[in-house]
Structures are given as structure tokens and as C-alpha cells.
Amino acid sequence: MKTQDKTSKIHLLPIVMCLLLLLFTGCGKDNDLLDENDSEKTEQAILGKWKLNKYVSQEIPGETETYMGKEGEWAEFKSDGTGIQQWKEDDGTFDPEPFIWKVTGDKLKFNNEQSTLIKLTKEELVFKIEGIYKNDGKDIKWIDTYYLKK
Structure with a gap:
């Protein structure tokens, strides 16, 4: 069970990183x-x-x-x-x-x-x-x- 939790966390990491990247670059000083x-x-x-x-x-x-x-x-x-x-x-x-x-x-x-x-x-x-x-x-x-x- 622990390996499955670790694997799902690893798959979530890229998604979280992409969301953070969009958040900080998408809401920049464009306006x-x-x-x-x-x-x-x-x-x-x-x-x-x-x-x-x-x-x-x-x-x-x-x-x-x-x-x-x-x-x-x-x-x-x-x-x-x-x-x-x-x-x-x-x-x-x-x-x-x-x-x-x-x-x-x-x-x-x-x-x-x-x-x-x-x-x-x-x-x-x-x-x-x-x-x-x-x-x-x-x-x-x-x-x-x-x-x-x-």
C-alpha cells in the first residue's frame, strides 16, 4: 500500500508544478x-x-x-x-x-x-x-x- 501512495504522489507532482507555473506566469504584470x-x-x-x-x-x-x-x-x-x-x-x-x-x-x-x-x-x-x-x-x-x- 505504501508504494501505491508514493507512486500517486509522484504522478501528482508534475501536475502541481504545472499549476504553480501557470499561476505565477499567467497572473504576471501583463496588465x-x-x-x-x-x-x-x-x-x-x-x-x-x-x-x-x-x-x-x-x-x-x-x-x-x-x-x-x-x-x-x-x-x-x-x-x-x-x-x-x-x-x-x-x-x-x-x-x-x-x-x-x-x-x-x-x-x-x-x-x-x-x-x-x-x-x-x-x-x-x-x-x-x-x-x-x-x-x-x-x-x-x-x-x-x-x-x-x-
């Missing part, structure tokens, strides 16, 4: 439009209106908070390097704000704030902004990550 060596290509991929899916604010050490996007919250990137973003205010109103943007490598600059592009596909844009502030004499690192969908 990834982020090109650190071609800022113009990346800018072209960012153009358009993106809905805020979620926003994650993390402090290290500290807490992580997730804000789920609401209907009517979006950012629009225009080909002339300008854009408009609209987020819901605390009082429930929407306040569209203009911005200026530019891509250099994997960096996305909004007005004077530098962010790092994490993911860019036809349907998803993810970027993060990070920094450090002092609290009671201790350095606190913060990372704000934005997840947008077309």
Missing part, C-alpha cells in the same frame, strides 16, 4: 501599466476619472484606519497636467478641488506632495504618500495609501 522608465506611458495610463475605492492611513508605531470610498468621491487626471479631486466633507457636501500632477518614474506628484505609484492597471490605481512627524519626542512614520478604480 501593469506602470513603467518607471517611461513616464509618458505611465501618465497616459493615469488619464481619466478614477473613483476612490478606499484610503488606508497607517502610523508606525500606531494604528491603521481604513476609509471606504463613498459615491461621488473621485479624482480626474487631465492630459494638460491638471486635475480635479472631489471628496466628501464632514458636513456631507462635496468640494471639488483642482490640482496639478506629474509623473517621474514611479513618482506621482500632486501639487507639491510626492507620492509613490504602487500599482497601475487599466482598472486600478494605487499610490502612497508617506512622511514622519514627532509626537512626544518620538518619530512616528505615517503612510497614506489610496486605492482608486476606473
Whole structure:
């Protein structure tokens, strides 16, 4: 009985290896439009209106908070390097704000704030902004990550 189990395991190994190969090669960066060596290509991929899916604010050490996007919250990137973003205010109103943007490598600059592009596909844009502030004499690192969908 042990030899039969060993034989069936040996026959399963190639199947498992093929499935893993397909998984890792089939789901690669085929849809990834982020090109650190071609800022113009990346800018072209960012153009358009993106809905805020979620926003994650993390402090290290500290807490992580997730804000789920609401209907009517979006950012629009225009080909002339300008854009408009609209987020819901605390009082429930929407306040569209203009911005200026530019891509250099994997960096996305909004007005004077530098962010790092994490993911860019036809349907998803993810970027993060990070920094450090002092609290009671201790350095606190913060990372704000934005997840947008077309």
C-alpha cells in the first residue's frame, strides 16, 4: 500500500508544478501599466476619472484606519497636467478641488506632495504618500495609501 501512495504522489507532482507555473506566469504584470522608465506611458495610463475605492492611513508605531470610498468621491487626471479631486466633507457636501500632477518614474506628484505609484492597471490605481512627524519626542512614520478604480 505504501508504494501505491508514493507512486500517486509522484504522478501528482508534475501536475502541481504545472499549476504553480501557470499561476505565477499567467497572473504576471501583463496588465501593469506602470513603467518607471517611461513616464509618458505611465501618465497616459493615469488619464481619466478614477473613483476612490478606499484610503488606508497607517502610523508606525500606531494604528491603521481604513476609509471606504463613498459615491461621488473621485479624482480626474487631465492630459494638460491638471486635475480635479472631489471628496466628501464632514458636513456631507462635496468640494471639488483642482490640482496639478506629474509623473517621474514611479513618482506621482500632486501639487507639491510626492507620492509613490504602487500599482497601475487599466482598472486600478494605487499610490502612497508617506512622511514622519514627532509626537512626544518620538518619530512616528505615517503612510497614506489610496486605492482608486476606473
